[in-house]
Amino acid sequence: MTILDTITAYKLKEVNAKKKVLPQSLLEHFPFFDRVPISLAEALRNAPTGIIAEHKRRSPSKSVINDKVSIDEVAIGYEKAGISGMSVLTDTKFFGGSLDDLVLARAVTSFPLLRKEFIVDPYQIYEAKAYGADAILLIAACLKQSELKDYSEIAKSIGLDVLLEVHNMEELEKSLLPSVDMLGVNNRNLKTFEVSTNISKELSKHIPDEFVKVSESGISSVETIKELKEYGFNGFLIGENFMKTDNPGESASDFLKQLQ
Numbered sequence: 001m002t003i004l005d006t007i008t009a010y011k012l013k014e015v016n017a018k019k020k021v022l023p024q025s026l027l028e029h030f031p032f033f034d035r036v037p038i039s040l041a042e043a044l045r046n047a048p049t050g051i052i053a054e055h056k057r058r059s060p061s062k063s064v065i066n067d068k069v070s071i072d073e074v075a076i077g078y079e080k081a082g083i084s085g086m087s088v089l090t091d092t093k094f095f096g097g098s099l100d101d102l103v104l105a106r107a108v109t110s111f112p113l114l115r116k117e118f119i120v121d122p123y124q125i126y127e128a129k130a131y132g133a134d135a136i137l138l139i140a141a142c143l144k145q146s147e148l149k150d151y152s153e154i155a156k157s158i159g160l161d162v163l164l165e166v167h168n169m170e171e172l173e174k175s176l177l178p179s180v181d182m183l184g185v186n187n188r189n190l191k192t193f194e195v196s197t198n199i200s201k202e203l204s205k206h207i208p209d210e211f212v213k214v215s216e217s218g219i220s221s222v223e224t225i226k227e228l229k230e231y232g233f234n235g236f237l238i239g240e241n242f243m244k245t246d247n248p249g250e251s252a253s254d255f256l257k258q259l260q
């Protein structure tokens with residue numbers, strides 16, 4: 001059993017329990033549900049740097065990364081730094097995040113927010129909108145092609161952008177759907193936790209130009225970003241490199257200065 005199998009099995013139970021307490025029909029009455037989202041894909045297409053900075057307290061591969069800084073401090077710092085968008089991990093059990101983090105980040109910023117979650121049920125897409133997200137993540141390794149199609153179409157129907165994450169050619173082939181805005185290549189192998197940006201470089205040539213290409217995980221240098229740009233990447237998802245510092249916003253700001 002891989003970590004992804006463990007997480008998705010847990011998520012299915014978690015979502016079923018949530019639906020009993022707060023049905024989807026009620027999520028549609030949350031104030032943020034009527035908010036017009038800001039497109040993360042557009043922000044990346046038009047940005048000179050294209051960084052999506054992540055709020056990440058801990059992870060299965062690294063345990064604790066940073067549980068000292070507050071979400072609002074991180075979100076304000078990232079926006080001030082000039083980052084294109086922010087990824088907010090909302091999983092509690094494995095990453096120490098929550099939907100409260102998403103609401104708090106939304107309350108203090110106006111740039112695009114990605115709900116970083118292991119989506120296994122459409123309920124979580126409505127939840128993302130209700131709690132202030134602009135975009136959702138779908139992971140090809142967790143979902144069948146019919147689910148990727150249905151879930152991305154649901155997200156688009158309520159105005160959310162879709163970042164679809166792949167790690168190999170087989171996952172990429174089932175992910176080239178018109179309802180997907182951004183194709184993310186995860187440089188982290190979720191079975192071994194090994195990280196290599198070579199996977200982004202290899203898969204980039206098979207991603208058609210209509211998708212915004214995003215390289216995810218294990219990025220810690222501006223040289224890597226400059227190199228990945230040569231392969232057509234417009235977006236770069238960075239978590240640990242900023243979050244491991246005492247001041248993630250300042251660290252992101254220094255990183256952007258080096259890039260410009």
Ligand SMILES: O=C(O)c1ccccc1NCC(=O)[C@H](O)[C@H](O)COP(=O)(O)O
Nearest residue numbers: 059060061216217218219237238239240
């Ligand atoms: O980060 C992990 O250990 C991990 C383990 C299992 C599933 C997903 C995982 N990470 C989620 C992510 O996508 C990363 O947080 C994101 O790409 C940022 O990565 P990094 O810059 O390496 O923190």
